[in-house]
Amino acid sequence: MSTSDDGTNAGLIDLSAGIVAAYVSRNSIPIGDLGALIASVHGSLEKLASPPAPEPEKPTPPVPIRRTVTPDHIISLEDGKPYKSLKRHLAGRGLTPDQYRQKWGLPHDYPMVAASYAAQRSELAKSLGLGQIRRNRAVAPAPAPEPAKPARRGKARAEA
DSSP: OOHHHHHHHHHHHHHHHHHHHHHHHHSOOOGGGHHHHHHHHHHHHHHHHSOOOOOOOOOOOSSOGGGSBOSSOEEOTTTOOEESBSHHHHHHTTOOHHHHHHHHTOOTTOOSBOHHHHHHHHHHHHHTTTTOHHHHHHHSOOOOOOOOOOOOOSOOOOOO
């Protein structure tokens, strides 16, 4: 140990002793717990005196961010592979689209689905008539149902 470490350690010991003495003067604790209290206070002070852990480096993407969006696919910044939709891929990695955008510093309007795939799905929905139900009902009213024939009373005739 160097002299600066000895000075710091001695200062922590003195500070720990002062804190424990002040605590014990106002609170009654069993003698057996005094050693654990001193160790706990000293450990806490050592953690505070140690330099903070360095921040983890921002991950570097396998592909430049500008090249990740193409008409046919979106390239994942997680593994560099192309996908038509990133949502399921991200869910498999435990990320939501918002967490993915935040992790890589992407804008909030960064697409999660390739443009051609979105257009293809839109055309499919339109061909199936999705989104047209309300409009069709207003244009062509439904035909009135035919009145039901009253049920006959009595025994049914036997057909000959």
